[in-house]
Amino acid sequence: MAIQKKKHSTAPARRSAGKKRTGTAGAVRGIALSFLCGAGCCLLLLCAAALAFAHTALPLALARPVACAAAAGGAFVSGLVLARSWGCRKLLAGLGCGGFYCACLLLSSLAAGGAPQPGAGELSLLAAVLLGGTAGGAAAALRDPAGPRKVP
Numbered sequence: 072m073a074i075q076k077k078k079h080s081t082a083p084a085r086r087s088a089g090k091k092r093t094g095t096a097g098a099v100r101g102i103a104l105s106f107l108c109g110a111g112c113c114l115l116l117l118c119a120a121a122l123a124f125a126h127t128a129l130p131l132a133l134a135r136p137v138a139c140a141a142a143a144g145g146a147f148v149s150g151l152v153l154a155r156s157w158g159c160r161k162l163l164a165g166l167g168c169g170g171f172y173c174a175c176l177l178l179s180s181l182a183a184g185g186a187p188q189p190g191a192g193e194l195s196l197l198a199a200v201l202l203g204g205t206a207g208g209a210a211a212a213l214r215d216p217a218g219p220r221k222v223p
Contacts (some may be wrong), residue, residue, distance in 0.1 A: 097156070101156030101157065104156065105153035109147075109152070116141035117141045142172075142196060143202065147203040147210075149168050154168075154210075161208050162205070162209055165211065169201040172201070173200055
């Protein structure tokens with residue numbers, strides 16, 4: 072009796088459902104989710120601040136710093152979500168997220184009537200948004216650091 076060897080199939084291996092998506096579709100999904108989460112968090116913080124100003128005797132001079140903090144919180148959440156959707160370079164993802172929001176603020180202020188003035192408080196908003204996004208990327212990197220790199 073002859074022993075027959077099993078033939079191995081050349082079918083492609085199946086992907087596991089737990090792996091992160093890569094490619095253009097995964098990147099677009101991560102960017103869209105990041106924007107939605109950041110904008111939602113900023114809106115919630117602004118609504119909470121509006122309720123606090125309406126029902127307490129807080130001075131209205133605090134409205135601008137509170138709005139700046141709400142924007143920084145939204146940028147933090149956006150940078151965190153974007154960095155967690157990327158496999159590596161999490162800090163760079165957070166910095167890119169903060170830079171994107173800074174560019175949006177600069178373009179909107181230019182469209183509204185000119186460059187931001189240093190004494191008017193717009194530069195603090197730009198700095199808060201940039202640092203908020205970067206801090207979100209740093210928080211994602213600290214929570215889930217990249218593994219050691221393999222040297223060939």
